[in-house]
Amino acid sequence: MAKRIDVADLNIYYDKTLAVQDVSLSIEPRSVTALIGPSGCGKSTFLRSLNRMHELIPRARVEGKVMVDGQDLYAPDVDPVTVRSHIGMVFQRPNPFPTMSIYDNVAAGIKLNAKRMPKSELDDIVERSLRQANLWDEVADRLHKPGSGLSGGQQQRLCIARAIAVQPDILLMDEPCSALDPISTQKIEDLIGELKADYTIVIVTHNMQQAARVSDVTGFFNLRGVGQPGHLVEIGDTATIFSAPSNKATEDYISGRFG
Amino acid sequence: MNPSTRTDLEAALSDRPLTQGSLPRRAPWITLAAAIVIGLVLTSFGVATGLAALVTAVLYGVTIFAWSLAVEGPRKAKDRVVAAAVTSAFLLALAPLISVVVTVISNGVNRLDAEFFTYSMHGIVGEGGGVYHAITGTLLITAVATVISVPIGLLCAIYLVEYATGRLGRAITFFVDVMTGIPSIVAGLFAYALFALFFGPGVRMGVMGAVALSVLMIPIVVRSAEEMLRLVPNELREAAYALGVPKWRTILKVVLPTAMAGIATGVTLAIARVIGETAPLLVTVGITTGVNMNPFDDRMATLPVFAYRQFSSPGIPPEPAIDRAWTAALVLIAVVMLLNLAARLFSRLFAPRSRA
Numbered sequence: 344m345a346k347r348i349d350v351a352d353l354n355i356y357y358d359k360t361l362a363v364q365d366v367s368l369s370i371e372p373r374s375v376t377a378l379i380g381p382s383g384c385g386k387s388t389f390l391r392s393l394n395r396m397h398e399l400i401p402r403a404r405v406e407g408k409v410m411v412d413g414q415d416l417y418a419p420d421v422d423p424v425t426v427r428s429h430i431g432m433v434f435q436r437p438n439p440f441p442t443m444s445i446y447d448n449v450a451a452g453i454k455l456n457a458k459r460m461p462k463s464e465l466d467d468i469v470e471r472s473l474r475q476a477n478l479w480d481e482v483a484d485r486l487h488k489p490g491s492g493l494s495g496g497q498q499q500r501l502c503i504a505r506a507i508a509v510q511p512d513i514l515l516m517d518e519p520c521s522a523l524d525p526i527s528t529q530k531i532e533d534l535i536g537e538l539k540a541d542y543t544i545v546i547v548t549h550n551m552q553q554a555a556r557v558s559d560v561t562g563f564f565n566l567r568g569v570g571q572p573g574h575l576v577e578i579g580d581t582a583t584i585f586s587a588p589s590n591k592a593t594e595d596y597i598s599g600r601f602g
Numbered sequence: 603m604n605p606s607t608r609t610d611l612e613a614a615l616s617d618r619p620l621t622q623g624s625l626p627r628r629a630p631w632i633t634l635a636a637a638i639v640i641g642l643v644l645t646s647f648g649v650a651t652g653l654a655a656l657v658t659a660v661l662y663g664v665t666i667f668a669w670s671l672a673v674e675g676p677r678k679a680k681d682r683v684v685a686a687a688v689t690s691a692f693l694l695a696l697a698p699l700i701s702v703v704v705t706v707i708s709n710g711v712n713r714l715d716a717e718f719f720t721y722s723m724h725g726i727v728g729e730g731g732g733v734y735h736a737i738t739g740t741l742l743i744t745a746v747a748t749v750i751s752v753p754i755g756l757l758c759a760i761y762l763v764e765y766a767t768g769r770l771g772r773a774i775t776f777f778v779d780v781m782t783g784i785p786s787i788v789a790g791l792f793a794y795a796l797f798a799l800f801f802g803p804g805v806r807m808g809v810m811g812a813v814a815l816s817v818l819m820i821p822i823v824v825r826s827a828e829e830m831l832r833l834v835p836n837e838l839r840e841a842a843y844a845l846g847v848p849k850w851r852t853i854l855k856v857v858l859p860t861a862m863a864g865i866a867t868g869v870t871l872a873i874a875r876v877i878g879e880t881a882p883l884l885v886t887v888g889i890t891t892g893v894n895m896n897p898f899d900d901r902m903a904t905l906p907v908f909a910y911r912q913f914s915s916p917g918i919p920p921e922p923a924i925d926r927a928w929t930a931a932l933v934l935i936a937v938v939m940l941l942n943l944a945a946r947l948f949s950r951l952f953a954p955r956s957r958a
């Protein structure tokens with residue numbers, strides 16, 4: 344299921360402003376890739392271009408190629424809705440559907456798409472997703488209570504369960520732990536380690552330790568200056584990036600010296 | 603911080619006590635009572651009630667300000683005066699409502715009997731009779747108006763919030779705003795002219811009234827639904843898109859349910875707003891004495907037009923008709939109040955709840 348991603352010469356625009364310039368990189372299947380970099384350097388923008396969420400913003404567009412297992416996501420006959428059902432996303436702030444129960448939230452990807460399946464099968468999917476997201480034990484007795492009644496960390500794991508219930512090939516996570524306490528963060532990091540077996544994961548984080556802990560590969564984005572587009576400075580083995588980065592800017596950022 | 607600066611600080615702080623003089627807790631009430639007594643004395647000397655009330659309010663404000671200034675200092679004194687001003691403004695705003703309710707209840711209660719709700723005016727001259735036909739007419743016409751306006755208004759709001767970009771959206775918003783200002787009689791004449799085009803002049807049907815009411819209702823529904831849809835966080839839409847849900851399903855299954863409470867409230871308030879309209883119904887559906895349950899044929903009675911007619915041409919003797927007009931007005935006000943209560947109930951009932 345997990346798929347590889349190859350990005351070639353990607354330029355991402357908001358209207359006329361170039362936000363991210365000339366990104367080329369490859370992401371192996373069944374790996375965790377962390378994207379780090381200062382605020383505003385275009386990590387979220389880049390991540391959202393990987394499942395065609397970027398174009399939902401009025402007048403936003405993308406130039407270049409994003410290949411998933413050899414298929415160009417931006418080819419003219421590709422349906423963005425289908426792309427998004429294969430490439431899941433977890434957002435910075437937990438966003439469960441407030442009108443739905445915990446169960447319905449997890450089943451949302453299936454129910455909202457009006458896929459028909461027997462109740463027992465759906466029950467299985469919900470249980471499996473919640474177990475994978477390490478949430479099952481905490482919510483098993485209140486599956487039909489509203490999802491917004493959970494704590495922030497539980498809501499975030501609920502959103503992860505919702506994203507993996509549709510069995511995507513790739514999971515994109517935009518700062519999934521930034522609003523969470525260390526224990527919930529720990530749980531989600533453990534979860535990422537487990538999910539790696541089935542999914543290709545790309546995670547944006549501001550937390551260097553987290554990047555070092557969870558990822559196999561780390562990419563560093565930076566800005567050349569104020570008002571300049573962001574770009575990918577370097578990408579490589581997490582161990583190498585954190586111990587012996589080839590670029591001075593990367594080293595400064597990682598060790599906390601910048602500007 | 604070294605020890606000597608600390609003692610300096612303590613010394614300075616002890617010069618600024620946290621306590622200060624304050625008025626006794628009952629001070630405002632005592633002042634108010636005194637001001638009211640003076641106001642009452644003034645009225646007993648033949649001063650007009652409104653003027654006496656004004657004097658009472660000013661007297662209270664001045665007294666409490668002076669007293670508080672002497673004891674509590676300028677900040678609290680100003681606070682007390684502003685509190686008095688805000689309360690007076692509130693009472694002033696409430697006065698017309700209370701006055702209307704009291705007048706309508708005291709005049710309308712005479713005919714608030716079972717006959718009034720179960721009889722029409724068919725064959726009634728003088729005493730007796732009821733508004734059964736007008737109640738059914740009002741409910742039918744308003745229901746049809748709702749059935750016409752809600753889909754149009756809701757779809758329009760969805761278009762504005764979810765799809766419109768640029769000029770067309772702005773144009774629609776502008777025309778909706780213009781529509782909000784259409785005088786109701788013009789809406790009635792529009793409906794009349796529209797139906798006259800198809801059925802010839804002199805046509806009378808319940809739906810004509812419903813169309814006229816829709817013209818008034820649609821902008822209200824668009825406005826309130828638009829506001830509610832805009833309140834739905836964009837994150838929820840993105841969450842649905844990220845699951846591979848098409849836009850139209852996202853709107854139908856995520857956005858609308860989330861905004862449901864607000865939309866239902868808005869629709870109910872829009873109904874309450876148009877249910878008392880008189881002029882557009884007068885020129886479209888007219889009035890009749892019997893029950894007419896078919897909105898596609900002939901005249902229908904409605905509560906507001908009924909009240910207007912009973913009052914404007916009461917017959918001889920006029921008293922029974924005037925009584926009926928008051929009671930019809932009372933029923934209408936009660937219906938509007940019920941609708942407002944229902945709106946509150948909807949927003950309670952449908953609101954997304956976090957804890958169950």
Ligand SMILES: Nc1ncnc2c1ncn2[C@@H]1O[C@H](COP(=O)(O)OP(=O)(O)OP(=O)(O)O)[C@@H](O)[C@H]1O
Binds near residue numbers: 380383385387388
């Ligand atoms: N909706 C938008 N419209 C226009 N410009 C945008 C929009 N969203 C982001 N940008 C711009 O694109 C650039 C990259 O933003 P992005 O959100 O990708 O940064 P980021 O690296 O995710 O930052 P952070 O770490 O703070 O989340 C910024 O200069 C930002 O101002």
Ligand SMILES: [Mg+2]
Binds near residue numbers: 386387388
């Ligand atoms: Mg970001």
